[in-house]
Amino acid sequence: MANRMILNETSYFGKGAIERIVPEFKARDFQKALIITDKNLIEFGVATNVIDLLDEEKVAYEVYDDIVPNPTITIVKAGVAAFKASGADCLIAIGGGSPIDTAKAIGMIVANPEFSDVLSLEGTADTKNPSMPIFAVPTTSGTAAEVTINYVITDETTHRKFVCVDPHDIPIVSFVDSELMMGMPKNLAAATGMDAMTHAIEGYLTKDAWELTDMLHLKAIEIIGSSLRESVKGDPRGREAMALGQYIAGMGFSNVGLGLVHGMAHPLSAWYNIPHGVACASLLPTIMAFNKDFTGEKYRDIANALKVPEAQTMSLEAVRKAAVRAIRQLSRDVEIPATLSELGVQAKDISAIAEDALRDVCTAGNPREVMVEEIMDLYQSLM
Template sequence: MILSLVAPRKLLIGGGAVQQLPHLLREFGLTHPLVVTDPWIVSSGMIDRVLAPLAEAGIAAKTFSDTVADPTDTVVAAGVALLRQEHFDCLIGFGGGSPMDTAKAMAILAAAGPGQAMRDFKVPASADRGAMPVICIPTTGGTGSEATRFTVITDTANDEKMLIAGLGALPLAAVVDYELTFSVPPRITADTGIDSLTHALEAFVSRRASPLSDIYARAAMPLIARNLRKAFAEPRDAEARSGMMQGATLAGLAFSNSSVALVHGMSRPIGAHFHVPHGLSNAMLLPAVTAFGLEAGRARYAEAARIMGFAEEATPDAVAAGQLLAELRALNAELGVPSPQRFGIGEAEWEAALPTMAAQALASGSPANNPRVPDAAEIAALYREAYSLSR
């Protein structure tokens, strides 16, 4: 058996790590970065956390801040147009998952041939070339994009969130500084935290899990389980924020070397059609999808429950798997995760979108990694179940 492991060449992890960014660039011989971020990070002044140390080190950086919550192919194309105006030698994705995913996609599209578009790199295509290295600096403890070979970009012409995978999306390096998350509001803390929990759990129960991906998933799950509630309730708790950032990065390494599964396959269409934030749509689906696959993946779900401290070591698999499901439902309740109905999506709209969403979920390939592989009718039934009950 040949195992594969992909990861950034360097990870800087810890409070204040962003101050080491100039040294990190010099280590790789990089001198002219384009920082990819979002409008809020610029307007709030948070962009100075990156620009100030670069300026002090004599590194001239420019900023592209037109990213949107669900990265689109049009925004990526606009970023590439700016990228080609100067001789930039790297991209810095600074923010949540959207700026980081946009930076990755820009690197891939900038390396593309004439006439190629982001849709040409949608899975099952392999996006293995990037025009330049990407360095990621996350500001939320959740997406794990700083450590993965994936990016998710919306095809605006078809209202489809496209999974794009390959070495072109793998960051050269990442700076994981939990102090950047102190100002993250509770709702985003909850949504991105459940997103990272989903990454670790799906990587662990995936049909594509390996001994190497298991190492990261086993390390990530207890960190997230121990710290998510505290980070939600006490946003400036350094220990909880540090644990969540480490857990998110480890979960990213886990699913980058394994895969996500049915939750993510179903989540992307919800975001594309109804503009639900990615982590929140994962949270809406996680209990129902876990229940769907519980019997088929009982041993792995039970082991996950023990790893996260939701079940004792001696608890039988059937009981431990049930305790995991109960804890996921309780977590949604405590963190105030709404159902799609409570989020404000009309029942008629939801029902009308089900055939398209089910087809898009299947086409992504992620459902095939689930312990129990669904067909389109079963996916539609799960969407209906999740519509009015997220926990």
């Protein structure tokens, strides 16, 4: 079987990376951009770091800032209309996963109007044309949407998140500037950071993992494990390390998929609007324990990357438990809620949520086969 690797064309890293946005815009002869962001990033001046650069060089743009966490079909359709009305020829997505995912959906539909219902983009849609060009400017350290071929949209009528996987949607240039991430509040840094750790661990364990993605995921686990606590405290070096670690995880999982943590997290966000990273972090240690006997020596590698003492010499059973403990402790240290009831999940909904989780595209990549009854039990154990 051939293994495929897809990455974006160009990325800039480090403090001041955003200063490359205008030269890249002009070098590609674009005429006008539609900026995709949210009102909070405008209000608190984060998006203006980009907008000011555009203004200085008299770059034409308009702003669509109606993006919300867990973006919906309605938001995407409104964004498509905004793009068409603006006369723009490219998109600049500023924010976390929600603005970048929305930009991907908008760009794909404008380039492939036969998918204007949005729902038909689910899974691996047979799109013919690359997205309208996207410049991605992440402001959180977690989703890696700037380097992945994935995006997630919520169907608000059915309370269901659906994943779209399409090589045509990848941003052409990304600007991973940790200075734009310094404004993250503690809880957002924790949630997005644990999302990145989930990407790295699930990407390493997924059925399609192979040597090149294993290398990326283990390095990401190492970086995130050693820098997330400091990032949550607001330490600049921690934020810069997390910006890199989450990107490296994205390079890997984008190409091999994820697993049951994401499969179970997506319905939680769709039903209760729980931040995606919080949902993943609350689930991760429990799902790791559920999967541990189906992972060979991989938990030893994870434990080593997390610098668990004596991981190399422990028995396999002991090191698997130690890896789970290390992740559970990390989650506690950054103050992720430990139970689903704290997040507003209601026991009466578990059966329906479990059905959604079983159908989620990520669940198929889990190293252990799972039935809906087991998913219900896992949810129930976390209540």
